[in-house]
Amino acid sequence: MSDLSQTPAHPTASHSSLLTQSERTKRRNAAEKRFKAYGATAIALGLAMLLVLVTTIVSRGSGAFQQTFITLNVELLESKLDKNGERNIEDIKRVTTFGYAPLVKTAMQTTVEGLGIETSLKAKQMAGLLSKNAVAQLRAYVLENPHQIGETVEFRFLAQSRVDGYLKGRVSRDSIANDKNISAAQLDLVDTLIEAGVVEKTFNLGFILGADASDQRPEAAGIGVSMLGSLFMMLVVLALALPIGVAASIYLEEFAPKNWITDIIEVNISNLAAVPSIVFGILGLAVFINYMHLPTSAPLVGGLVLTLMTLPTIIISTRAALKAVPPSIRDAALGVGASKMQSVFHHVLPLAAPGILTGTIIGLAQALGETAPLLLIGMVGFIASNAPETIAEGLLSPNSAMPAQIYEWAKRADPAFYERAWGGIIILLVFLVTMNTVAVLLRRRFERRW
């Protein structure tokens, strides 16, 4: 009995204290803790992968934004460039890039001699440090400024990709042992020229704004023209997918009767969103190019194909945005005597606009990064050497797109192109991140409460 009298001090099953946890509670809390730990681990893993991805891309691609340049004073000899001395532009145009090679060679030799550098290299080998693009650059300059023939002008020429690689650490004396493009003696000359300040590595705007270049001149390749190709495609997508998508969603969501036909349409739209993009590519090839005879490799066709691909995304997000507008707003509008269309356009659509815009931007971002359909309509592998001058030309003349350009660079042999592929990815990612940020900001800015 004395035991019994002490029991109130100890909690029993029927009368438990809140200060001690029961077995059940302990198990439940442990399960909760474990679950939180799984979640945190998953997020940590995800972040770590993201970090690896970003560092890899940045470390490999940042080199593309820097380029080695060689500064030379070139004497634009009249005897070579304009034999008649009449400054007739047609005559000057007749001189091909081969005619400019001696000028560059002489300029290189003069510079090296002027600095008092002793080298066993011949003038041609010295000029070999320059990009093959140098003569083209020189010719383009002369054709634009024919009055300067006879003068000496300072130029910043691109160095050839091995020299550039040497400055970036990609090329070393060991790695060039069997390389016919460059010799150890040439690298010695590069070393001395760096000291003299003739050779230097600086920011390369040409990569961002320029056109792609041939296999022999990776140093001259830029992503600018394919960026324009992407831009024109996005214009086509925006001009077609947004109105068609929004109109289709409004009709389906607000006006269409709910029956089996609309059910089938709805299911099919969801399915279309999951169709592999290459299917849209072959559809575009069959319909737009083979049947409608639109030009191959044109951003117009690319835009049409991407429109097909983006439409389901836009329709789905627009319908979600329309659904999110509370029915009380529709009732309110109808209740004061607005017609169905007035209630949609005056009240529902403005409230759904941020959602629609977000969906559209995300759809565009998706289209911007799409490569597979472009393979099939010939937007890969084409080297656009000039930026289009008019909108019509931009839409109809052959071009590439950013992701296609990246793919093109990645499959070329020269490691210098590989670096440009990574650089291209950085630019593409900057676009995508910017677009998504704008989408998020728009949503925040225009989000309304009711």
Place this chain on the structure above:
Amino acid sequence: MNTMTIMDRTLNTNATKITAKDVNVYYGDTHAIKDVNVEIEANTVTAFIGPSGCGKSTFLRCINRMNDTIDVCRVSGDILLDGEDIYDKRVDPVQLRAKVGMVFQKPNPFPKSIYDNVSYGPKIHGLARNKAEMDEIVEKSLRRAAIWNEVKDRLDAPGTGLSGGQQQRLCIARAIATEPEVLLMDEPCSALDPIATAQVEELIDELRGRYSVVIVTHSMQQAARVSQKTAFFHLGNLVEFGSTGQIFTNPEDPRTESYITGRIG
């Protein structure tokens, strides 16, 4: 507030505004309203009472054809507004709703300015020729809805920023801005506190002078306070319809009595 006691509210016979004849409403297979016949008078507040799901809101929404927006809803029978069948093929529901305004259970102002909320109806019906006329309509409507003094200094402020009671009065102002002849109110006070409710009830009584008001309410006290006529619905049937005084003091049907005394519902 109407100070007459319930018993004193005699049937001062007004002209019939709305006549419903053998109205049946189906939601798909559900028979929601069964053979309802009712006559609603002009310049009278008519209350619809009854337990949840009895069809009073459904019937109310038939009067301005808001049920048209529900695909599965089917209405048979005649509802006459001033002798014209509102379900006639020639009737445009938009025109009808301009004549029969509606206030909803939950205050639902547009997420726009107070001014735009009130001016929207007159704008789409072309009731104002210029800004000055519109200003006048907005002020008049807000005054009639007894909210003018509270919002006159902030007509540009969003309507959604007002308190619940103010929002509901704004919705009433919006509904009367189009000069309707009938005002339907679907439990207008159910989301409001007692003070706001009192304000809205007072308003309803004033509106009676101009409009025919039909109000659905769950609160029998409210029906007794604001209405002259009361209709009791039960399971889709109109059980009893008569003067409020008679319904609340001397109901004829046992079901009405049970409901009023709190035994069913």
